[in-house]
Each structure stands twice: as C-alpha cells, then as structure tokens.
Amino acid sequence: MMAKTRQGSPRDIPEVPFAAPAGTPAGVEVMSLAELRRRVREHDLARPQRPDFHHLLTLTEGDLWHVVDFDGHALRPGSWLWVRPGQAHQWGDLTAAEGTLILFRQDVLDPATATSARVDDPHAPVVTTPVDADAEAVSLAAEHLSREFRALGQLPLDVHIAALRHLLAVLLLRLAHLTVPAGGPAPEPDETYLRFRDAVERRFTVTRRVEDYAQMLGYSGRTLARATLAGAGLGAKEFIDRRVVLEAKRLLAHGDESAAQISDRLGFVTPSQFSKYFSQRTGRSPLDFRKEIRGLAASRSQGGRPAAG
Structure with missing residues (x-):
C-alpha cells in the first residue's frame, strides 16, 4: 500500500508509517x-492498524463499516471519515x-492551518456528513485535490507540491468547520484546553490527578474544569x-502483554488497582474486555458486523 508495516508479536497492532509510491x-x-x-x-x-499519518475517506457508492478506536461507524455516500495518527x-x-x-x-501543512483545522486534535469528530452548500464545497475541494495529485509533471515539481x-x-479547513444544524459549528478550543489536552497526552501514564496538571500548567483546578467542559x-x-x-483498551485488544504488564505501563501501583479502575469505567474486567474484543475481531474477519460502540 502506501505504507510498510512494522510487526511485533502476532497480536500486536501494526504500526504503519507513511511511504508514498515512487515518483510521487x-x-x-x-x-x-x-x-x-x-x-x-x-x-x-x-x-x-495504527498509522502515523492521517486517513480521510469519503464514499461515492455503497456503504462501509469502519472501526476507529473500538467504535464502529457506518459510512454512506457523502459522509467523511477522518482517522488521525495514533x-x-x-x-x-x-x-x-x-x-x-x-x-x-x-508536516505537509503549515502550523496555522494545522491548528485551525484541528489536525492534531485526537478528540475531534471521526465522522462528519456535510449538508447543502457545505457538501458541494467539500466535494469540489476533494475533486480539485485529486486532479492535482494525478497531474504530476504538468507543473514544476515545487509548484505541484505547493498546490497539493x-x-x-x-479541504481540511472545510471539513473542520462544517456547519452542523443539530448542534452548530464546533467551538474553537481555547489555549487553556489545548495546553491541558497536550499535557494529558504526554503525561497520562504518569498522573491521573487534575491537581497535578493544574500545578504543572499554572492554572487552578476550576479553570481546567471550565476549559475542558467548553x-x-x-x-x-x-x-x-x-x-x-x-x-x-488498545493494549488489551492488540498486544500480548498481561494485565499486570499493562498496569505497569500505564503507571498503576498494582495490577488490582488497574483492574478496579478499568472495571469501574467500562463495566468489564481487563481480561473480559480482551476476550470480548478479540471475539468481535474474529467475527469481523469472517464477514460479521457487530453493533457500534
């Protein structure tokens, strides 16, 4: 494909780096x-798979069931799926x-575009469905991008790359700022939330206490609470x-590490603490979740389609 897969143990989820075909x-x-x-x-x-690059997918015909971080999504013509790195x-x-x-x-985008399009936000919506004028604008943007990609050689290479x-x-700015009638456009996240989000991404295996993040970032706990809610x-x-x-869930579903090893990797003091934490938040023990998700994966590989969630 466009990538080569790095393999670990047979159960490990493949990490997929970007590798464009020769000549592009x-x-x-x-x-x-x-x-x-x-x-x-x-x-x-x-x-x-767990790629280190972005996937944008839209359908023109048929339907498709796609699973992203354990949530199933039924795609129809006109809808867009956005899978982010990791x-x-x-x-x-x-x-x-x-x-x-x-x-x-x-890294093909300038920082301002990446921020405005929420490119680095793992909490942004996975699926969006443009309507009316938005749908036409997004479709035209995608068509123009596709045509330019296939027009290699018609412009000097540096101009072609700049155009792409x-x-x-x-396209990304259009997708990130769609007007959704049911809830309105997504609010622009403020700096406090963005700093907290990025700190959690870096440190969630070290601390799970809001107070620690507040102290680290120089905010009060209430300020973080308000910013995260917004x-x-x-x-x-x-x-x-x-x-x-x-x-x-990722480690349990796609790796061979024991619950005790995962507990240690995620910064829990004991495996029993991890098991209690996981069970309280999912309603299942770590090992029960592993058995269930691998059973669903086997069902999908045989053509089954479980319910979303």
Whole structure:
C-alpha cells in the first residue's frame, strides 16, 4: 500500500508509517478505493492498524463499516471519515464500496492551518456528513485535490507540491468547520484546553490527578474544569480517565502483554488497582474486555458486523 508495516508479536497492532509510491511527492497521496483493493491484500486491510499519518475517506457508492478506536461507524455516500495518527482503525468489507481515500502526513501543512483545522486534535469528530452548500464545497475541494495529485509533471515539481498542500489545506479547513444544524459549528478550543489536552497526552501514564496538571500548567483546578467542559464537553477528570482507558483498551485488544504488564505501563501501583479502575469505567474486567474484543475481531474477519460502540 502506501505504507510498510512494522510487526511485533502476532497480536500486536501494526504500526504503519507513511511511504508514498515512487515518483510521487512525499507527504500526500490520493487514491480510489478500487486502487486500494488492487494494491493491498484483503487480509491485510482487515487487520487493525495504527498509522502515523492521517486517513480521510469519503464514499461515492455503497456503504462501509469502519472501526476507529473500538467504535464502529457506518459510512454512506457523502459522509467523511477522518482517522488521525495514533488511532487504531480497522477496515470493513470494501467489496461494495467506492470512494476516495486521502492520506497525508501532518508536516505537509503549515502550523496555522494545522491548528485551525484541528489536525492534531485526537478528540475531534471521526465522522462528519456535510449538508447543502457545505457538501458541494467539500466535494469540489476533494475533486480539485485529486486532479492535482494525478497531474504530476504538468507543473514544476515545487509548484505541484505547493498546490497539493494548499488544496489539502482548503479541504481540511472545510471539513473542520462544517456547519452542523443539530448542534452548530464546533467551538474553537481555547489555549487553556489545548495546553491541558497536550499535557494529558504526554503525561497520562504518569498522573491521573487534575491537581497535578493544574500545578504543572499554572492554572487552578476550576479553570481546567471550565476549559475542558467548553472544549471537550466533559470534566477534566473524565477527560484524563478516558485517555487512560482508551490506551488500556488498545493494549488489551492488540498486544500480548498481561494485565499486570499493562498496569505497569500505564503507571498503576498494582495490577488490582488497574483492574478496579478499568472495571469501574467500562463495566468489564481487563481480561473480559480482551476476550470480548478479540471475539468481535474474529467475527469481523469472517464477514460479521457487530453493533457500534
């Protein structure tokens, strides 16, 4: 495909680095789902992956079931799926689906665009469905990007690469700022929330206490609570806990480490503390979750489609 897979143990989730085909500018790749099927074995697509680059997917025909960090998403023509680096995802049956897949590394964008488009926000929506004028604008942006990607050689290479970057920026800005009638456009996150979000990403295996982050960042606990509620729609403590639980789920589902080893990796004092923490927040023990999710994965590989969630 567009990437080579780094393998660990048989249960490890593959880490997939970006590797554009020879002769194409590095950093951006556009292909149809038909091209994807020709280039990648079905078995490899069905395996969970954890890429270090972005996936943007939209359908033009058919439907597709796609799993991102243990949540299932039913895609229809016109909807957009955005998988960000570090998220674990798994393709469903591509047989009856047609559409466009855009892959890109974050470093192809300028910092201002990356911030405005929420490119580095792992809590941004996974699926969006543009409506009315938004749908037409997003579709045109994607079509223009696809045409430019296939026009290699028609412009000097540096101009072609610049055009790709600008066209990708237009598409991402459009997707990130869609007007959603049910809830309105997403509020712009403020600096306090962004600093807290980034600190949690770096330190969630070290501390799960809001007070520690407040002291680290120079805010009061109440300030962090207000900023997180406004930026993510949940409390600061729950924000931390969700990040810890997500990483625990990833390790349990796709690795061979024992619950005790995962407990140590996530910074818990004892395995029993980890088990209690996980069970309180998911309703299942770590080992029960592992058995359940691997059973669902086996079902998907045999053509089944479990319910979302």
